[in-house]
Each structure stands twice: as structure tokens, then as C-alpha cells.
Amino acid sequence: MTELFKKNIEELHQLLVSKELSAKELTAQTFERIEATEPNVEAFLALNKDHALKRAEKLDNIGIAEGNVLAGIPIGIKDNIVTKEMPTTAASKILENFMSVYDATVVDKVNEAGLISVGKLNMDEFAMGGSTETSYYKKTKNAWDQTKVPGGSSGGSAAAVAAGQVPVSLGSDTGGSIRQPAAFNGIVGMKPTYGRISRYGLIAFSSSLDQIGPMTRTVKDNALVLNAISGHDVKDSTSAQLEVPDFTSTINDGVKGMKIAVPKEYFGEGVNPEVVAAVKEAIKTYEKLGAIVEEVSLPHTKYGVAAYYIIASAEASSNLQRFDGIRYGYRSPEAKNLEEVYVKSRSEGFGEEVKRRIMLGTFSLSAGSYDAYFRKAGKARTLMIQDFDKVFADYDLIMAPTTPTVAFGLGENIDDPITMYMSDVLTIPTNMAGLPGMSIPCGFSQGLPVGLQIIGQPFGEAQMYKAAYAFEQATDHHKKLPVILGGN
Amino acid sequence: MPINAEEVNKVASLSKLELSNAESEVFTKKLQSVISMVELLEEIDGEGVEATFTVAHNRSVYREDVALQANMKEELLARVPETEDGYIKVPAIMDDGEAGA
Numbered sequence: 362m363t364e365l366f367k368k369n370i371e372e373l374h375q376l377l378v379s380k381e382l383s384a385k386e387l388t389a390q391t392f393e394r395i396e397a398t399e400p401n402v403e404a405f406l407a408l409n410k411d412h413a414l415k416r417a418e419k420l421d422n423i424g425i426a427e428g429n430v431l432a433g434i435p436i437g438i439k440d441n442i443v444t445k446e447m448p449t450t451a452a453s454k455i456l457e458n459f460m461s462v463y464d465a466t467v468v469d470k471v472n473e474a475g476l477i478s479v480g481k482l483n484m485d486e487f488a489m490g491g492s493t494e495t496s497y498y499k500k501t502k503n504a505w506d507q508t509k510v511p512g513g514s515s516g517g518s519a520a521a522v523a524a525g526q527v528p529v530s531l532g533s534d535t536g537g538s539i540r541q542p543a544a545f546n547g548i549v550g551m552k553p554t555y556g557r558i559s560r561y562g563l564i565a566f567s568s569s570l571d572q573i574g575p576m577t578r579t580v581k582d583n584a585l586v587l588n589a590i591s592g593h594d595v596k597d598s599t600s601a602q603l604e605v606p607d608f609t610s611t612i613n614d615g616v617k618g619m620k621i622a623v624p625k626e627y628f629g630e631g632v633n634p635e636v637v638a639a640v641k642e643a644i645k646t647y648e649k650l651g652a653i654v655e656e657v658s659l660p661h662t663k664y665g666v667a668a669y670y671i672i673a674s675a676e677a678s679s680n681l682q683r684f685d686g687i688r689y690g691y692r693s694p695e696a697k698n699l700e701e702v703y704v705k706s707r708s709e710g711f712g713e714e715v716k717r718r719i720m721l722g723t724f725s726l727s728a729g730s731y732d733a734y735f736r737k738a739g740k741a742r743t744l745m746i747q748d749f750d751k752v753f754a755d756y757d758l759i760m761a762p763t764t765p766t767v768a769f770g771l772g773e774n775i776d777d778p779i780t781m782y783m784s785d786v787l788t789i790p791t792n793m794a795g796l797p798g799m800s801i802p803c804g805f806s807q808g809l810p811v812g813l814q815i816i817g818q819p820f821g822e823a824q825m826y827k828a829a830y831a832f833e834q835a836t837d838h839h840k841k842l843p844v845i846l847g848g849n
Numbered sequence: 850m851p852i853n854a855e856e857v858n859k860v861a862s863l864s865k866l867e868l869s870n871a872e873s874e875v876f877t878k879k880l881q882s883v884i885s886m887v888e889l890l891e892e893i894d895g896e897g898v899e900a901t902f903t904v905a906h907n908r909s910v911y912r913e914d915v916a917l918q919a920n921m922k923e924e925l926l927a928r929v930p931e932t933e934d935g936y937i938k939v940p941a942i943m944d945d946g947e948a949g950a
Contacts, residue, residue: 459928460927460928462921462924462925462928555904555905555906556905556906556907569902569903569904569905595912598905598907598910599903599905599907600907601906601907602907603906661893663889664889664890664892664893666886667886667887667888667889667890668887668890670883670886670887671887671890672902678864682865685865686930687929687930687937687939688928688929688937689928689929690928690930691930692930692931696940697940697941698940698941698942698943699939699940699941699942701940702939702940703865704865704866704867705867707864707865707866708866708867708868711866713872713875716861716864716866716876717876717879717880717883719864719866720857720860720861720864720866720876720880721880721883721884723860723863723864724860724880724884725887727860727863733891734887734890736895736900737890737891737893737895737900738887738890738900739900739901739902740893740895740898740899740900740901741890741893741895742900742901742902743898743899743900743901744893744898746901746904778879778882778883779882779883779886782883782886793904794904795904795905819906
């Protein structure tokens with residue numbers, strides 16, 4: 362059974378088309394696999410077995426066509442993406458047992474493509490965190506070492522894919538929440554250009570930064586899923602009115618002559634030397650493959666984390682005002698009047714990290730602080746965008762480490778917000794500029810995966826997949842598996 | 850900028866949150882460390898730099914204002930904490946209930 366769950370989407374599709382495997386058998390075995398590995402990984406918050414099996418049976422009855430590559434493939438959904446068939450909690454007590462009356466646009470698209478949604482995946486509460494330890498419900502473990510964090514906030518989405526529970530999951534990325542856990546778990550995570558994918562039905566954390574994206578074990582699988590979930594949506598005014606190319610059509614074109622920029626600021630103090638070594642080795646591979654690699658400078662990188670925490674928290678303080686004990690889920694039983702309904706429900710319903718960010722946001726938007734904090738952060742954002750514009754005038758892609766370190770120990774950083782925030786220092790700038798960023802496995806340090814970050818031009822995902830695929834074809838890092846998936 | 854427990858409690862109140870004394874102490878310490886970190890932004894010379902608050906590619910999106918029948922009252926009411934006779938039920942708005950209204 363383990364062998365089936367080492368297979369990628371393309372391989373599973375061939376088995377489904379040739380009828381060596383039915384969608385119902387694959388779905389049933391997916392739930393067996395989840396049940397067998399959940400005690401170690403703890404990635405799921407809800408499962409949807411009966412509904413998934415019925416959907417698979419329907420697909421088998423219709424038949425899976427050769428060109429319908431995602432039909433019958435199991436998928437896990439991060440728990441901040443609303444679903445009609447399963448509860449959506451954003452890993453918060455305040456939304457315990459909440460059932461949406463509608464599906465998010467990405468969920469509609471996943472269903473239309475024939476993917477089978479098997480469950481909802483654990484995350485940091487309201488996507489605020491870098492280790493999935495702020496979840497109200499459980500602590501997901503890293504697929505490679507169960508004493509380590511899976512990263513966050515899409516920790517459940519990453520660990521489930523790396524542990525072979527599902528071949529693909531959806532995550533969301535506000536400051537690195539797809540790429541950092543992808544790096545920590547040795548998988549492929551794509552945060553597309555802001556506007557590429559509809560955010561309708563994504564529980565908003567920071568509206569100007571949030572973006573949904575796919576997490577998979579291979580580059581091509583990732584491109585196949587991005588094909589299915591991208592596109593303009595009238596329900597999201599920030600979604601881009603652009604044609605969506607087939608991201609797999611140029612994936613095999615290679616990197617000969619491609620111009621790659623390597624920003625020196627991403628290799629500075631605080632970035633582990635073994636991570637630096639693995640990433641530099643990966644960049645050498647690109648040179649061997651015919652790419653032109655040059656060092657560049659993104660001088661405002663160091664302001665990214667500070668500006669991000671002001672902007673993201675300010676937007677969160679506004680977005681999370683709707684959780685007031687009246688309209689959704691949890692209400693404090695102690696409230697004796699309307700004001701107490703708000704205050705007590707929010708105080709009992711939100712966890713510490715969420716409260717701290719709401720308060721930082723309220724503080725930075727208050728009359729005496731607005732110019733010094735919120736406006737200043739907006740100016741830092743402009744300067745970071747200008748840095749990227751200058752580099753992209755001359756280069757096709759930027760490459761750097763995804764994270765400063767490999768996965769850290771459970772409980773190690775949870776009481777130290779600054780150390781935790783710094784784990785996103787290399788991913789935040791792309792969210793600030795709305796650029797696409799992805800992480801692919803590029804080596805190991807202390808037995809744990811290291812991620813190579815590829816940053817693209819706006820809507821340049823096809824170029825990024827081309828580069829990522831060339832690396833994957835030339836190396837074996839993605840073939841090494843965690844023990845839980847049959848590795849050694 | 851140093852921040853004290855009194856200011857933290859004021860921000861909590863504006864955020865519709867209340868903190869116990871123990872929480873207030875922890876939040877003051879952690880918020881202080883975050884605020885000290887973000888003060889790095891003071892280094893930036895922002896003179897003449899426009900602030901960016903969105904990276905959306907569409908700036909203004911218009912549509913016809915068309916009323917749609919949603920007809921989801923029962924489904925929506927099933928998702929709130931308490932209902933009565935088709936309404937959302939909340940505790941009395943006045944501290945001493947209807948008698949004080």
C-alpha cells in the first residue's frame with residue numbers, strides 16, 4: 362500500500378485511466394493511509410469519507426478520460442478555505458464546528474476538475490504563525506521528524522503531502538505560509554501572483570497579502586493543479602482579468618540562457634551555513650544547465666519583516682472584527698449584555714497569537730501611531746517593490762533560500778515571537794510585492810529538507826515551473842522520502 | 850517606544866478584548882518586543898515615497914447593482930450561536946434588561 366502513496370498525480374492518473382485502479386479504491390485507500398499515519402502526523406482537522414467515496418463512485422460510473430488528469434485524485438484543503446460539506450474553523454475555537462453555506466471558488470474549481478476533497482487540514486489559528494503550533498485543536502508534526510514542527514501556517518497541508526496522505530493539498534500564503542512549510546517538509550509549494558487565484562471563500566487574514574496555492578510532491582503536479590484553480594472570478598474584485606496559460610506547456614523547455622538573479626541579502630546573517638551551502642549548490646546546477654547567474658542587491662529586504670507585521674496585523678485587526686460572538690460559532694456563556702458578548706466571546710475565542718496581532722494592528726492604526734507605523738510600513742513596501750522592479754528589468758527569475766533554517770523543534774520558538782517571525786524573513790518580500798514565489802526541495806541539512814526559493818515576475822509562473830522542472834529532472838532531492846513514506 | 854500595561858489594556862479595549870492581569874503582563878512584554886522590532890522602519894527616509902496599500906492589478910471594479918434572491922435564511926440562522934423565532938438571539942442590550950430600557 363505504501364507504494365501507491367509514493368505515486369504522483371500523473372502516475373495515479375495512468376492507473377485510473379487504465380482501470381488498474383478505480384477512483385473509489387484510491388479514495389478508500391487514501392482514508393486507510395490517513396487513518397494509519399494520523400497518530401504520527403496529526404495533519405487533519407476533519408475528514409469527509411462518505412461524501413468522498415460517493416463522489417469517487419460517481420466518477421467511476423462516468424469514466425475517467427485520458428485528458429482529465431485531475432479526476433479522481435484525492436486532495437486536502439487548508440481549514441481557512443470554506444467548504445459546504447465539512448466544517449471550517451481556521452483552527453480557531455471561535456469557529457468551532459462552523460459550517461459554511463457556500464464553497465470557496467477554489468473548492469468549486471477543484472470539484473469541477475474532478476479532484477476528490479478528503480478533508481480539512483490543520484494550520485496556525487487564522488493563518489497566524491510559522492509552526493502550526495497556534496492551532497486551537499492539535500499540533501501537526503513534520504513528516505521527516507515528528508519531534509520537529511511542520512512549519513506554518515499551512516503545516517497540515519505540507520505534512521499531509523510529505524507523509525503520503527494525499528498527493529496534493531491547498532494552502533494559503535500571507536508571508537510565506539505555503540513556501541516555508543513546503544521547504545520544511547521537502548515538497549513543492551507555489552504562492553502564485555496576487556490576483557492569479559480567487560480569494561473568495563478564503564477566511565481573510567491580510568487581504569492585500571493573502572493568496573491560495575497548491576502543495577505537491579512534484580513540480581509538474583503543482584503546475585497541473587494551478588492550471589485548474591487559477592482564473593478571474595467576479596466574486597473577488599482583486600482577482601486578475603487575465604487569460605490563464607497552460608503552465609505545463611513550456612515546462613520542458615529548459616533553462617539555457619535564462620537570467621537568474623541571486624540577491625546577496627538573502628544569504629546574510631541568520632541564514633544557516635548548511636542551508637546556504639545547499640542553495641548555492643542548487644544554483645550551481647542551474648549554471649551547469651546553461652542559465653546565466655549573477656549576484657544582485659535587494660537593499661530594502663531587511664525592512665520586510667517589520668513592515669509586514671504592521672501591514673498584516675492592521676488588516677487582520679479589521680478583518681477579524683466580524684468574529685464577535687453573534688454571527689458565527691462561539692459565544693461566551695458569561696456575557697450579560699451586548700458589549701460583553703463581543704468582548705468575552707473574542708477574549709475566550711481567540712488564542713494568544715491572534716489577540717497579539719489584532720492589538721498590534723489596532724495600535725498601528727490608532728491616531729497617534731498611524732503615520733509612524735502604518736504609513737511608514739506602506740512606504741517600505743513601495744521601496745521593496747521598486748527593488749524587485751529594478752532586478753526584473755534585467756533578470757527572468759530570482760533564486761534564494763526559502764527559509765533561514767531547517768525545521769525547528771516543537772515548542773522551541775513558540776514563546777519567542779521575534780524568532781518565529783524571522784523564519785519568514787526570506788518569503789515575506791514576495792507577498793509585499795504581490796510576486797509569485799515557490800519552494801522546491803534542493804538538499805538536506807541535519808537530515809531535514811532544505812528549500813530553494815524561486816521568485817518570478819508578476820504572472821510569470823510558467824517561467825518558474827520551467828526552472829523548477831529543469832532542476833527536478835537534473836537532481837534526486839525530490840526522490841528521497843521520509844521514513845513515514847518508506848524512506849530510510 | 851516603551852509601552853506599558855495601561856496602554857496595552859487601552860489597545861485591548863479598542864480591539865474588544867479583555868486581558869487578565871497575568872495576560873496583560875505577558876502581552877506588554879511580547880508587544881514591546883514586536884514594537885521594538887518594527888521601529889527598524891524609522892531608518893527609512895520616506896520623503897517623497899508614496900505608500901503602497903494594495904498590489905491588486907484591478908484598481909476599480911464596477912458591476913450593475915442587481916438584487917438577487919438568496920433565500921438562505923434558515924441555513925444562515927443555523928450557523929449563529931442562538932436563535933429564537935427566526936431571529937438571532939443575543940443577551941439584553943441594557944445591563945439590567947428590558948426593565949431599564
